[in-house]
Amino acid sequence: MKNNDAIKLLAALTFCLWFAITPVNAADLGQAKAAGLVGELMNGYLGLVDGNAPADVKALVDSINAQRRAEYQRIAAKNGVPAEEVAKLTAQKVIGQAAGGHFVQTPSGWKRR
Template sequence: MKNRLLSALFALPLLLSLPALAIELDEAKDKGLVGEQTDGYLGIVKSAPQVPELVQDVNSKRKAKYQELAQKNGIALSQVEALAGKKAVEKTQPGHYILLDGQWVKK
């Protein structure tokens, strides 16, 4: 079980960067429009055109990868989401937003 969790943990950084949307995602983060949540998914900090679609696209891709990892490693989806959320918060750049205790906070 521990090895499976470690395997999932090592794969998480790959999941947190989605090359197809990297420019748009980075721009949205730089502008303070979106931020990382502790559940492993992206959230909307401030609504703007195209932000909901971006968040939905990123989150659906993340969820698919999380489900794949969970199934591959024989662990619950919630465990992968929690690990991804922890990694995402740790990797969030200074000045970008994270959701902590229901509040958007600049890191």
């Protein structure tokens, strides 16, 4: 994929992804991230930082990951690239923009920004 194409893909994905999450989910996600229960994975999905997170947090992660998966697949099909590539490019951007205090996955495990 050409660099310019990757930038366009990321811009489209970021726009669609953030607007695909309902405001209630966005608020809940922000709270879960701030509490250190949820973080961004290197594969473009959310992960549980704390395996003992409450059931509603686990359900939120599952719901948002399903929305992300669908959006990755839609964008991938539109651009003729694998969904995993879309997810990975998004992960790089989202992790790079993670707020202070939020967890992100690194090759050596979870790291608080």
